[in-house]
Amino acid sequence: MTKPSFVYVTYIATTPEKVWRALVDTNVMRQYWADPTDDDPAHENVSDWKVGSQWEHRRVDDACTVDIVGKVLENIPPRRLVITWARPKDAGEDSKHSRVTFDIEPHGDGLIRLTVTHEDLERDPKMLEGISSGWPKVLSNLKTLLETGRALPRSPSAT
Amino acid sequence: MKVLPLRGRVQRDTAEERKSSSPTDVDKVFKALADPTRRGLLDLLHRENGQTLTALCEHMDMTRQAVTQHLQQLEDANLVAVVWQGREKLHYLNPVPLHEIHERWIEKFERSRLGALRDLKKRLEGDDDDKT
Numbered sequence: 001m002t003k004p005s006f007v008y009v010t011y012i013a014t015t016p017e018k019v020w021r022a023l024v025d026t027n028v029m030r031q032y033w034a035d036p037t038d039d040d041p042a043h044e045n046v047s048d049w050k051v052g053s054q055w056e057h058r059r060v061d062d063a064c065t066v067d068i069v070g071k072v073l074e075n076i077p078p079r080r081l082v083i084t085w086a087r088p089k090d091a092g093e094d095s096k097h098s099r100v101t102f103d104i105e106p107h108g109d110g111l112i113r114l115t116v117t118h119e120d121l122e123r124d125p126k127m128l129e130g131i132s133s134g135w136p137k138v139l140s141n142l143k144t145l146l147e148t149g150r151a152l153p154r155s156p157s158a159t
Numbered sequence: 160m161k162v163l164p165l166r167g168r169v170q171r172d173t174a175e176e177r178k179s180s181s182p183t184d185v186d187k188v189f190k191a192l193a194d195p196t197r198r199g200l201l202d203l204l205h206r207e208n209g210q211t212l213t214a215l216c217e218h219m220d221m222t223r224q225a226v227t228q229h230l231q232q233l234e235d236a237n238l239v240a241v242v243w244q245g246r247e248k249l250h251y252l253n254p255v256p257l258h259e260i261h262e263r264w265i266e267k268f269e270r271s272r273l274g275a276l277r278d279l280k281k282r283l284e285g286d287d288d289d290k291t
Contacts, residue, residue, distance in 0.1 A: 010256075
């Protein structure tokens with residue numbers, strides 16, 4: 001294992017199964033995988049989530065623009081999901097893929113600990129910049145959604 | 160104000176106490192941030208993420224033990240996440256609790272007006288961010 005570029009941790013009052021569903025089910029994903037402060041539309045990650053399969057990070061709009069692609073490396077529901085992460089133009093070049101691991105652990109008292117580890121991002125410094133502001137938003141949106149059942153409101157400019 | 164649980168009261172683990180010991184407790188985040196040394200440690204991790212205790216100590220004018228205690232408080236508040244790599248303990252800045260605070264208390268105000276105020280302050284103070 002290389003030294004991770006980022007490690008993000010959040011504690012959520014929910015079950016591992018619900019977090020897992022939020023990671024692989026586009027109906028849940030599009031409610032939190034958005035930046036409510038930007039004009040960016042919501043995103044969803046589309047795949048059959050089998051090991052070796054492709055996945056695509058798509059905008060939820062008419063064009064379904066694909067912003068990120070990668071492969072599924074590990075799939076152990078409801079504990080661990082490992083995927084690679086790349087620009088669509090680098091889809092065929094594994095050496096340019098970074099790697100994202102989602103670990104879901106029960107923490108007691110009805111809490112789970114979700115850890116997102118992003119490794120090998122130094123392969124793409126520009127991606128590194130975008131990522132460092134993106135993950136905290138996605139994770140705190142996810143926490144709000146799972147704990148309150150509400151997605152965060154979109155800013156007026158985004159609607 | 161929250162009273163710290165006393166050692167003799169371990170058996171009387173009420174729901175409120177369990178809640179207060181949860182890692183998502185916002186009190187812990189503010190308490191951890193209310194110290195210039197700990198904010199300095201977060202700044203060091205922001206500059207270079209994933210540092211060992213030894214690397215962090217090089218920038219700190221205090222004992223290794225004191226730095227360890229500050230890091231532990233940051234870890235308890237979930238502002239620092241730890242990853243073991245072999246025998247090395249790497250410390251990562253975890254901004255997720257800060258983002259939650261931002262959403263709760265800042266995002267709901269009008270960002271553009273806050274931005275305008277910040278720009279005005281910057282101009283008046285000669286671009287010096289430290290003069291707060």
